[in-house]
Amino acid sequence: EVQLVESGGGLVQPGGSLRLSCAASGFIVSSNYMSWVRQAPGKGLEWVSIIYSGGSTYYADSVKGRFTISRDNSKNTLYLQMNSLRVEDTAVYYCARDLTIAAAGAGGYYYYMDVWGKGTTVTVSS
Amino acid sequence: DIQMTQSPSSLSASVGDRVTITCRASQTISSYLNWYQQKPGKAPKLLIFAASSLQSGVPSRFSGSGSGTDFTLTISSLQPEDFATYYCQQSYSTLYSFGQGTKLEIK
Numbered sequence: 001e002v003q004l005v006e007s008g009g010g011l012v013q014p015g016g017s018l019r020l021s022c023a024a025s026g027f028i029v030s031s032n033y034m035s036w037v038r039q040a041p042g043k044g045l046e047w048v049s050i051i052y053s054g055g056s057t058y059y060a061d062s063v064k065g066r067f068t069i070s071r072d073n074s075k076n077t078l079y080l081q082m083n084s085l086r087v088e089d090t091a092v093y094y095c096a097r098d099l100t101i102a103a104a105g106a107g108g109y110y111y112y113m114d115v116w117g118k119g120t121t122v123t124v125s126s
Numbered sequence: 127d128i129q130m131t132q133s134p135s136s137l138s139a140s141v142g143d144r145v146t147i148t149c150r151a152s153q154t155i156s157s158y159l160n161w162y163q164q165k166p167g168k169a170p171k172l173l174i175f176a177a178s179s180l181q182s183g184v185p186s187r188f189s190g191s192g193s194g195t196d197f198t199l200t201i202s203s204l205q206p207e208d209f210a211t212y213y214c215q216q217s218y219s220t221l222y223s224f225g226q227g228t229k230l231e232i233k
């Protein structure tokens with residue numbers, strides 16, 4: 001069964017750090033694009049970061065320079081290192097697999113998040 | 127960055143109704159548009175990818191259309207389990223973005 005399980009959330013003070021983990025089963029993390037998405041309390045979904053199968057990484061402007069996405073192939077696990085945390089980073093953090101499918105006739109590939117974890121909660125507060 | 131705008135933000139409807147939610151991109155995104163359903167306390171669930179392709183296991187009452195900047199999600203006959211929040215998401219840019227969500231409530 002394809003599954004993602006996040007862990008590592010908790011309460012941290014502003015300016016602190018936290019590392020989230022996302023353990024995958026049923027597929028190989030390093031062969032897929034993988035994303036982190038967050039949802040602040042009562043708010044909508046916000047895309048945070050992505051790592052491509054080739055290793056390229058991209059970040060939302062709101063976290064660039066503070067967050068780092070990475071993976072451990074031997075553990076089949078995705079990570080999100082979060083530094084210099086702010087109150088506004090408080091959210092449920094989800095990891096998701098980005099599946100790709102060839103865009104017939106148009107060239108290129110479509111990308112969509114087809115498997116999601118249940119999420120882990122990060123609270124930044126003094 | 128590409129901004130995604132959904133309308134309406136909330137919608138009241140009855141079981142059996144036909145419902146349409148729209149999503150507009152701030153620039154052309156071809157068909158790089160996905161739709162998700164989220165219920166309270168749960169992770170999002172993929173419904174539609176590439177603007178109009180139905181994800182495996184999703185009921186056929188859900189459909190998507192559009193290309194360029196304007197997209198729609200249609201539910202042909204609302205069922206009780208469809209009351210949830212719906213999000214569009216673009217994957218045209220390396221920096222993904224979501225719409226603000228449309229909350230579908232029971233009338």
